Amino acid sequence: MEGPTKRFGNKPQIAFFDFACCEGCQLSVLQLEERLLDILELVDVVTWREAMSEYSNDYDIAFCEGSITREQDIERVREIREQAAILVTLGSCASGGCHNDLKNQWEMDEMLALVYGDQAEHFDTIPSRPITAVVEVDYKIYGCPVSLAEFVTVVKRILTGQSYEPPNQPVCVECKLNDHLCVLEKGEVCLGPVTRGGCDAICTGFGDACQGCRGLMDAANVGAMLKALTREQAHAIVRKVVERYGFTQDDIETKLRIYNNWPELNLEEIAANDD
Amino acid sequence: MTTDARIHVHHVTRVEGHGDIIAEIADGVLKQARFAIVEAPRFFEGFLRGQLYSDVTHVASRICGICACSHKCAALKATEVALDVTISPQTDLLRRLCFHGEVLSSHLLHIYFLAAPDFLGLPSVMPLIAGAPDLVKRAMRLKNIGYDLAALVAGRHTHPIAMAVGGFTFVHDPKDMLAMRERLVDIREDLTASVELFATVELPDFERPTEYVSLKHPDRYAFYDGDVFSSDGHRLPVRRYREAVTEHVVPHSTAKHARWNRPEYMVGALARFNNNYEQLHPAAQAVAERLGMDPPVHNPFAITVAQLIECVHCVEDAIELIDEVVGRGIDPAQQQVEVRPRAGQGVGAVEAPRGILFHEYEYDEDGRCLSANHVIPTAQNLANLEADMREFVPHIAGESTDRITHLLEMLVRAYDPCISCSAHMVRLPHG
Ligand code: SF4
């Protein structure tokens, strides 16, 4: 495998870009404090509009955050792809899908009219999608927001020329390893069984349900989850469990949609594929 | 006045989100001065429809990565009104504590990373990493204590986890609270150093009195609760916020503009400072005096100074809140009250770091969202910012075009605009 010096010269040039999002992922990176200063010794940040007035179009590694929601953003992210040797998506908005994609349930004209009334013609919007739906991406970091530990791991991998595969086990595994109480017991829908781990089950550790912010893992068995937890589909063997929780398919579907609506979530299709 | 100048700053740097400055002087006359929001709108109020109340508050914090706790709390308060939920006094205290964390982290991010480079004549903090590492480390320590304080209460600052409708999903440990108290005591030294740094800063000389709007609370400097208050002498309960905020679409901006008694008003640290100075912690008042801030202050560049004064207040008040929380004991039975979905409508208002923030929701009997409305601080400030620009440009027209451009960028940055939040305003459905 190539080393960083061969790929980038001595100090790789880094750029940060943001599309439609809350900018929470790049702000989380600032929390790294000393570790951030260590990283900054190894790289040159040449473009970061949020934090710097300096600007350069000459960069090796681009960190991109946010969803693509306008035609002009497609152009912009393609230009970034063209320039960057390595493109990293930062956060679920960019990597797989997030709440921004919820708007795709409505016609774009309707959304514009709702917001801007008779002034709607001044503005443009297209169905929201992650950056991964528009260009090839070299490294993906999921999460809303990203976990800082994972960010540091990925940066190290990039700088040492190694690839990175995002974790692909359910949040439940990390939750059980940490001995957290299962929030299903409180009668709340938890998406841990089908959601990609890698966050150390931080939410269930604080007694909150997993909202699925890292998106469905690759082989998520949504059908099995519906059969275990919903009134509509429960197997006889788990009847008791279902009586206790009493979730409906709709409860699970609405929650799943928040981070899994690109392409548009079709629960029946996903569930059928599992069988 | 310079006879001809055309200024167009595409995507102003060191602000959160995307905005352009446009100013034009022709034949010695100011033709236009605008701050155009060019951020992609995200349509939260549209796509929250149909979501369950608990998911609404989860998603609402994602409006902004800097003021996530503010959006979360505004959504929680509105939802609690709609569902007729009364939180415990303990939850109330903890949420107020969380707010101080958010205000600290947000203000210090702005003071050191976004605004300070202008005062130091630098394009960013990057040159300081090698040149003044102690200053950068201090800035990071200060900012991070804010994140950690918010995380102590909510599990994580961006985005808060454990704050739910009705209370908290876990029980806080007094030991963690007391450890944070120690850190807050220690951080006073860093704040004092920051005050001394700012005492040497000379702000651009410019004043324009305007209407200052903020929350006002009878007992304390308002962040988490209070009535809607205007320096022009009006006061309204939060549920009547639509009488105060009149929004209108302007073609050059994906964020709407707002007005109340005058064509424009200011919200944020300086508005709070002017409206509620008497309730600042004495230590914060002493710093105000040290920095020559005598209310009312009409210089918008002083917003950054007001933020620093508020940081001192937040640290001192956080110490007192921790003493109160730990002193009365954390009762697990008070962490969460029962919540039952029902049909209803509610408004919640808080002082986000950048100013007064309103969320309004309507739910059906199953607790699904029927409509949502968010009124964002930066959007409320836009009309005021542009009025400042129109008055400021003739004031500095003798300067070079580069200098005018730089001063206008500084003015925009002083407002600490948070553009990603502001670019998805929805027309008021029945107002
Ligand atoms: S993934 Fe979440 S936290 Fe990160 S930028 Fe997008 S909305 Fe913000």
Ligand code: SF4
């Ligand atoms: S709390 Fe959620 S993540 Fe943890 S075990 Fe239960 S279902 Fe899985």
Ligand code: SF4
């Ligand atoms: S527990 Fe679930 S919602 Fe929380 S960070 Fe992990 S994946 Fe995201």
